[in-house]
Amino acid sequence: MQTPIARRPHGDRPVSAWHHALDQLDLLEAEAIFILREVAAECRHPALLFSGGKDSAVLLHLAWKAWYPERLGCPLLHIDTGHNYPEVIAYRDRMVRRYGATLHVRGVEDSIRRGTVRLCDPLESRNAHQSVTLMEAIAEFGFDACLGGARRDEEKARAKERVFSVRDEFGQWEPKVQRPELWSLYNTGVAPGGHLRVFPISNWTELDVWRYLQRERIPLPELYFAHFREVVRRGDVLAPVTELTPARPGETVERVMCRFRTVGDISCTAPVESSASSLEAIIAETAECRITERGATRLDDRAAEAAMELRKKEGYF
Structure with missing residues (x-):
């Protein structure tokens, strides 16, 4: 049976292409879309973490496919350190328009003004401080799941993640209490005040991401x-x-x-x-x-x- 390739955004590319066999990218795409639809079915108020990087661009495109022909079923959330490359911020805004998404931006600078983040030096890296701003945004909007573009081949700590990663009321992650995910069965329950971090492209590699970007003609900064x-x-x-x-x-x-x-x-x-x-x-x-x-x-x-x-x-x- 021939399988149609999903329609591209805005009808800017042909939709008449067909293929006969599922390749590795097709299987990875299908798994990610299944995970995204599990989130849509089980979570009340999810958000997609979008930084403007290649992994989050792939995740946004997959989410668009998962909800098609409806609009994206969750808003985008960007935690802005204030120290991003201007090209990436401009790209972020273009992608929001391309997919017709709703974007929430919350800045580490706001957390600094509130006193919840304190820097030792004005020019120090704000990368690690993003977790404070993220938790403040989760509390503000009441998100019960945050979709992220992390891959297990990035570094050792991320390889310990489950697809559905349980976080407590402080946003903390404890690898020893994560749940088994046998046969792609996911437990989405969380304790009061807790939430999930969900990683639909966990099984992708960097090479898979680049190949998918090429196949789907997804623009990049x-x-x-x-x-x-x-x-x-x-x-x-x-x-x-x-x-x-x-x-x-x-x-x-x-x-x-x-x-x-x-x-x-x-x-x-x-x-x-x-x-x-x-x-x-x-x-x-x-x-x-x-x-x-x-x-x-x-x-x-x-x-x-x-x-x-x-x-x-x-x-x-």
Whole structure:
């Protein structure tokens, strides 16, 4: 039996293509859509965490397919550190318009003004502080589930996650009390004040994400493609030179061809040297890469890889 490929947003691409056999991307897509529909059926007020990165772009597209032909069945939530690349914020807003979504933005800066987040230095990374702002947003809107684009191949702590991750009233995660998910049966019950973090693309790899972006023609911020940028070398990592992250005394600023494998807070996201200026080139480069996405590009995680599990236990996404 021939299976139609789902319609693209706004009818901007043909819908007459057919294929005869399910490939790996089809199976991953079907699993993710099943998970999203479980959330729609079982949760009262979910939200999709959308940062403007490639994983959340894939998740947004999958959610659009899961609810089609109806509008998206949940709002988007962006926890803004205030230290994002302008290109990513502009892309976020374009995607909201593209999918006809509702977007809530809550900033770490607001938490700082309230006194719930306190910085040791005005220029320190705000990445870890996002969990406070997230919990405040969950309480404000009454979300009982937050959909995230985390993948299990990113780093060790995320590999311990279930698809439906139970969080207590403080947003804390305890790996030893997570529930079994045999035969794709999910327990969505939570204690009063608690909520779920749900990860529909848990079984995807970085390569799967890039291949899906190509297949579905999902746009991305230009930062993901090769461009020239001023950087300094710190060990084997390229640190971007910006107003927030200036070069340190004695460092040599270079202008190199590079791209980002992941985008996030400027203070902790590093590019990699690359000439890959198309999805085809990125896919080929990723297929040959032996260093994880976060191992190559996340300045804070490299400094203390074990910190991610601690952050997750404290409520980080």
